[in-house]
Amino acid sequence: MTRKLFIIAAVLVLSACEQVAVNTASTPAPIQSQEQALRVLVPAEGLASLYDQAQPNGLPLAGAVEVVAQSGDIEVRLGPLNQNLVINERSAVSVANTVETDNIADNATIFVPVRIIDGIDSKICRFELRTPRLSVSAMSMVTEDEKGERFTVPDLPVVALLNATVSPIGDCEVPTLDFGAETPTFEDSLRAYVSRSLAESAQTAFETNPSEILGLMTRRIRLDHLSAYPNRTSSLRLEGSVQDFKVDEAGLEVQLAIGSDIDTAECAPPIALGGVVAGQTAAIEPDLVSEFGADFAMAVSATVIDRLGKSLALGGYACSGLEDVRRPSENEELVASSDLLLDEIMLSDVPLGPWAQVVATPGSLPDVTTRPQSGQLQLDWEDLTLDVYGTVLGTRVKILELTTSASANLRPAQGPSGVVRFDLESIELASATLESEWLTEQPAQSAVDQWARRVLLLVLADQFVFPLPVEPGTPLQVTGTQVRTDDIVLYLRFQ
Amino acid sequence: MSFEQTLNRGYCHRIQKTRRRRRELRAAQDNFGQRPKDNFGQRPKDNFVKQKILILAIATATTTLSCKATDNQSCQDTCSVGQVCDTSLGICVDEPRDGFEGDIPGRSVQLATANGKVFVAMVDPVGRRVVAGELTPESSTLHELGVSSSAQSKVVIRVSNTRVYVAWLATNGAYRFASREFATPNANWAIEEIELPDNTYEGSEEFDFVVGEEVGVYVAFQTRDRRLSLLSRDNATNAFRLEQVDDGSPSSNGIACPDSLRSTEAPAGIGVNPSIALNQAGIAIAYQDADCGDLRLARRAVDGFSVDVVDTGSLDGEPIPGRRGRVGKYASARYEPDSGRLFIAYLDETRARVMLAITNDSGGYDLEVVDRGDTLDSFARQRKDLVGSFITLSFGPRDEPSISHMNTTKTTIRFSQRPSGGGLWFHQTIADEGVVGFSASHVYADQIGLVSAAERLVPAEGGFASELEVIWP
Structure with a gap:
């Protein structure tokens, strides 16, 4: 994505209607960063909401076509599966570098195409698997690689289909064949196919990048201030990088450094911005997150706000x-x-x-x-x-x-x-x-x-209405705020 | 009458007149609630705060035809507009014009020049009188020509080889123009109303007026349905005719105004601030399409008019995504004397700058920025002045394009000029004290040089009064 509308972290722009074009900055020139600029806490109970955001339409269930029985010219194939499974209940528990999630779907129905091939004849029909309660338990691990810090799921999630029934939709007679020792009947075979597909789908779906879901800035971008008046135009380069990414009993905490560099607009006073002062953010109390009805909280360092305010004033954003x-x-x-x-x-x-x-x-x-x-x-x-x-x-x-x-x-x-x-x-x-x-x-x-x-x-x-320090388009609402000595905490809820 | 003359900074000559008697009269009128108010609901001022900016009238009580008829005779026909029956002769004659007396107003002022003379026309907002006459550095000779439709009415002054013309919109919705020979001292003003055989037009304040050879007269104006039309006659003996110039259809050069902009609840329409240029090549009319914010140009074609969109305001690409630029206001069109190229100066409202469009050999237009309005303030900030209101374009003695306009941030008169054929623009502020610059206009007069005029607003009792500012070389 060449144009990705990212943040301005706690920007002090005099008008929220300023016109800004956001581009990926290509300049290799170094940008001095303010460390501890942002601290994000997703408490353990809020981690589940990350998956809700990652899977807004439910768990994407996919399964390839499998041959489950064959005898002579007769063959029974299941699949493919392609539907979203609505998750009614999701819970998460975090321990060191691990997040365990339980995902429940009540009264779930999964539709399974069945193809019966007899020589050159082929019949296609559909079966449905109904279960009053379907659960998927997954264990996500913190992994750091070239893609950054993210959650991976090393082991196949555990799927449980409670009292699952299998029935044809319409007239569909499946020939009696040998479906194997572990799944002696067609119904058993179909349940196993659904279970296996669910586990594999969940393994893929639960591999997520929390920073991306939260809309955190983790790369260098350039904000071009657009104006009909040339003396108000400028270019602000911002760079965010993850300093710390950890999961423990309290949940997920991410700390970011942010650097900024500005080409001064001519309408601004020609004043030097001054040296970089390190940011400082204090730990966020997990209890306050739920108290404010939020999914997570973000602390923004006061020194970062101050520097960005100065940068934006130099960038002509205050000339309006x-x-x-x-x-x-x-x-x-x-x-x-x-x-x-x-x-x-x-x-x-x-x-x-x-x-x-x-x-x-x-x-x-x-x-x-x-x-x-x-x-x-x-x-x-x-x-x-x-x-x-x-x-x-x-x-x-x-x-x-x-x-x-x-x-x-x-x-x-x-x-x-x-x-x-x-x-x-x-x-x-x-x-x-x-x-x-x-x-x-x-x-x-x-x-x-x-x-x-x-x-x-x-x-x-x-x-004084500013964009949230997250990627625009991230459906977030401020549910509470807290001004502390060194930072301001925004309590945020996914919508 | 007694007069006194003051000099301002060596080049600005103003004339002051003793007004004690008038003050006494006005005081009496005020006491009885008789004196009219101007368009701001104020009575004209009597006391000026800044004595040195006073511009005062020479009230030249002029020609009144003496009538020594011994035998009264009535005229056979009803006299036309601007004429009265001379009962001594039994014929209609030009109605004698009252000399204008009082502080010279500057509302909608325009200048014209011929034979080294400088002519002026303006509106007196008190009483909506159309005033015109001749100016010299030392004196003025002004007459009341009629009553305009509003206190902010536009007047246009033009000259032909022998006559000076002043046009305005009368209270009945028709255009009138007055003319007189300028070589003859105290020549009468003859007034004519532009009428159509079927009496089917209603004028607006968005108009321009020119005279051509053989007293051809052309009035481009925005009609009540917000389109551009032209009233014209080729010579004095022909009747006027009305034709539509532009109804907003897609232009000849393929640039259209989107329906989304045209179809608003209150469309501003086509034909705002029309400016006519006339030469041997024919008539050209530059104007703003106020719905789209475009500068358009209509030129006489074989069958009617050919319309181009000259500028949409998007010279540098869209400054604000999804928002179209806005240009074309205060258009002023003139043919360059030697080359015959058409020059159009106009305001780029989006960027608050003065632009110039010039026709080129390929049938298109070259656009150049005349004045960006940039200035450096005491904090070393580059500030943006709003420039480009009330634009007048002319050509200097060496065909150098010259543009006067108002800097509305500083309320000053700005004058911009560059060499003929191209080069850097040179800018000059030619009046910078107080609130001045409205209706800025200028002419190059033979043996005199650059003469500029504008309206100055000066504090008056209960508000601001209009005065004429004239800057002589």
Whole structure:
């Protein structure tokens, strides 16, 4: 896959609607990694959900055609099997480097084609195997090879068909032949065929790559920031690699290092990103995963969030606005002019049309820190510039330019599928300055501060929605969050 | 009347007039609620914050025909638009025009030049008066020609070999144009309404107007059903006729507007900001297809018009996947004098830049970026200014393409020029103080040079008032 939409791990993009093209990065230049950037815990009871994700339509049951009896010109063949077996109940237990799973299918019916050949004549009919309870027990082992860390199933899983009955569908008479000592009857032979096929199918199906199922980034990718304005375009290279992959009684834990490298966009301030600081994530409490109704949890290091936030600001992701020139009914950037309350800053006389647009441009790089006591992230940003445009005499005209330093408190919250939302709970400003060619009288500083706080809340309130640090398309929902000293934990459930 | 003249930075000459009497009159009018408001619901200002940006009228009370009839005679026929009955002669004559008095407005201003003279037309948003006349660095001679359909109406000014023409949309939905000889001082303005035998058109503010040889008159306009049509007559004796130019059908060069974009609940249609270019080769009309955001060009063909899509806004490939670019607004089309190539300057809204399309020998178009609007700010960030509103294209004395437009981020007038035949564009900001640049326009006048004009909005009581900004060389 040449285009694979991967993550941005806990990215601080001012708009979730940014246009990004994701490509496999081909540059051999080394990228400095931040170790312990991500820690993922799939608790033992959640491991079963990995298989649910790997087999969303059930256990794929496949079986090749087998000759089960032959006498002279008469031959009885079974198969092929090709159906999905719905698993009603799945449980998993983990010990050192091993995951044992029990998979139950209640009231299962398996359809088996039967071909009876007599000389040049051939008859095809179908039988069904019905069982009130079918179980498949498999033991997966952690294996590391050229494909990375993954689960393999060295031994054939154990299949049990409780009280399985075999009956023809329609009129189908099977000749009495010698079906062997172990399966003396046709029915026994068919049960054995189904059992064998189930075990082989399960062995294949339970060989999985958990990192892939979880959507973890394990290779180098390039995010191209697309914009109609060339000064906002950039290229961000990200590289993820598995540092640690272990299975024990607590479940599966994966730790990843993440490196990033950015080509600065021209709209960003020309500030050096600085050296790499190692990440740090603490162990995740397995009990909290079930407490939040999640399948697994992901801790993202605060230093990684901070660095990615800076990288994205340098990449022009924080330069936003004025790119949508569609009509008001389609335009995603418009705010109602009346909501701006321009009268508070002596600009009520500007003959504005009904819609306004706000342009954001960072004058510095943001600092992101955690506030575990209040469960918030703090975002400090100096010299943030907001330009307000409105329609005057049929054309978009800049009405004012606000430059301020802002300190915002963000609380991570549950969100729709695929994203994590941060609620903007409070914002403090410093050194707000207002410039406008339309001003006839300079408003009081207190009025500017109050207006600036309000407009920032208005403009930024719904902007802190970020893609989950997993492969887009992975059907995940945030069920809970936890801000800790060194990281933020996202509790995630497969949908 | 007394006048005083101020100089601004050596090249911007403005004229100021004492207005005490007018203020007193306006104060009295305001007290009785008589003075009209402009389109922003404001009364015209009396006090200016920035004295040096004042542009003040010379109110030239002009020609009023003296009427010394001894025996009153009535005219046999009803006089047409713009004429009154001269009862001394019993014939219809051009109605004398009132001289325009007051602060000169700048709404929808356009310039034209001939014989070293500079002519101007604009709308006074207070009272929606169409005003036109002649400007010099020292004075102006302006007349009220009629009433426009709105306070933001468009006016077009053109010149022929002998006359200056001003066109606008009248309140009855018909186009009117006024003309007068420019060689004759105090010549009367003759006004004519464009009528069809069956009276079957209704004009819109999206129009352009040109005059050709033998007083041929052409008005390209967007009809009420959002298509582009042309009103024309080949000479003064012929009647006007109406023909459809573009109904949005697929273009001759094979580029179509998808139905998904055309079939919206509120289609903006074809024919926005039409601009007519006329030469011996015929008539060409550049305009925006506002549904698709394309620049289109219609040229006279054997049977009607041939329409090309000149630019879809996707010059560099789609910047945003799945989103079509938006170009073609503020189109300004002119034929290059020597080569006869058609030049079209227009706004690329998607990238907020000024573009130029030039017809080439292979029947296609060469596109070049005129002004990207890039600028470096105090944080060393490369900022993007919105440039390219109110574009006017002309050719300088050495056929150098010259484009004036508005930088709406900084509210300034921008002027871009490059050598004829190609080369780098040179950019200049020619007015940068206050809120100025709306309807930016320019001409090259013989013996004078580059003259630019635009509308300036200045603080006034209860809002902003429109003023004319003229920049002389």
